[in-house]
Amino acid sequence: MTPTITPTTEAPTKDYRAPLRFWHWGNSLLVSLQLITILFQEVIVDARSAGPEFQETMAKENIALTVKQARSLTHILSERIWEWHIYFGWAMAAFFVFRVGQELRGPSEMRFSARLMEVARRYRLAPATGKREAGKLLFAKGTYALFYAFLTVMVISGLLLIYRNDADFLRSIKHEVEEVHNFTMYLILGFFVVHVVAVVWAELTKDHGVISRMVGGEARKR
Numbered sequence: 326m327t328p329t330i331t332p333t334t335e336a337p338t339k340d341y342r343a344p345l346r347f348w349h350w351g352n353s354l355l356v357s358l359q360l361i362t363i364l365f366q367e368v369i370v371d372a373r374s375a376g377p378e379f380q381e382t383m384a385k386e387n388i389a390l391t392v393k394q395a396r397s398l399t400h401i402l403s404e405r406i407w408e409w410h411i412y413f414g415w416a417m418a419a420f421f422v423f424r425v426g427q428e429l430r431g432p433s434e435m436r437f438s439a440r441l442m443e444v445a446r447r448y449r450l451a452p453a454t455g456k457r458e459a460g461k462l463l464f465a466k467g468t469y470a471l472f473y474a475f476l477t478v479m480v481i482s483g484l485l486l487i488y489r490n491d492a493d494f495l496r497s498i499k500h501e502v503e504e505v506h507n508f509t510m511y512l513i514l515g516f517f518v519v520h521v522v523a524v525v526w527a528e529l530t531k532d533h534g535v536i537s538r539m540v541g542g543e544a545r546k547r
């Protein structure tokens with residue numbers, strides 16, 4: 326009897342299992358919450374610029390606050406926001422470890438590396454007429470690879486920032502780590518925008534159901 330070989334082109338590159346969906350939405354929520362803490366820190370509360378307002382308000386009560394005293398009060402506000410940033414940061418780190426666990430031990434449906442290799446293979450083998458479509462899929466997966474890299478940098482730099490005053494070495498690289506952490510935020514923001522636009526576009530054009538698959542996980546109809 327001739328053995329049946331399942332064509333690898335059927336590998337489930339779009340099958341979103343429950344643990345993967347849990348990670349996807351949990352991580353999206355945490356990234357959004359982190360961005361919101363920064364929005365509060367830098368724009369809505371902007372504690373650094375509130376010093377003169379504190380001084381003016383206290384002056385009305387005949388209390389003269391020095392710049393340093395005003396700063397130590399505004400510092401309380403920004404510290405409160407950073408505390409939340411760090412709680413969410415720990416949660417992000419836990420989600421990151423969970424995802425690395427899926428990648429190392431999970432079945433191929435949950436391994437990003439397997440999916441990436443599969444779409445790269447499909448691209449290589451695609452006939453001239455299908456090259457464009459296969460290329461788009463490969464590009465999409467490439468952006469996810471970048472996102473995982475940004476996430477890795479964000480979690481590692483965030484953890485280094487938590488302990489930045491606890492060791493001489495960490496103190497010495499603190500400024501660079503802050504810069505990296507700050508810059509990576511813009512890369513993550515960029516990915517976020519491109520990702521949402523691309524998914525909505527796919528949903529509305531040829532990949533109907535991609536969003537509900539990531540919510541409910543139904544298998545893709547071929």
Ligand code: HEM
Nearest residue numbers: 356359407414415417418479480483484486487503507510
């Ligand atoms: C997408 C997720 C994240 C965004 C957008 C984000 C953004 C930022 C930004 C813009 C800063 C200011 C950096 C500077 O001083 O120039 C910051 C500081 C910080 N971040 Fe994040 N971050 C994220 C994830 C994390 C994670 C995962 C952790 C920890 C595991 C973390 C821990 C910290 C700490 C400790 C600080 C310093 C807070 C302070 O000054 O007291 N962040 N973050």
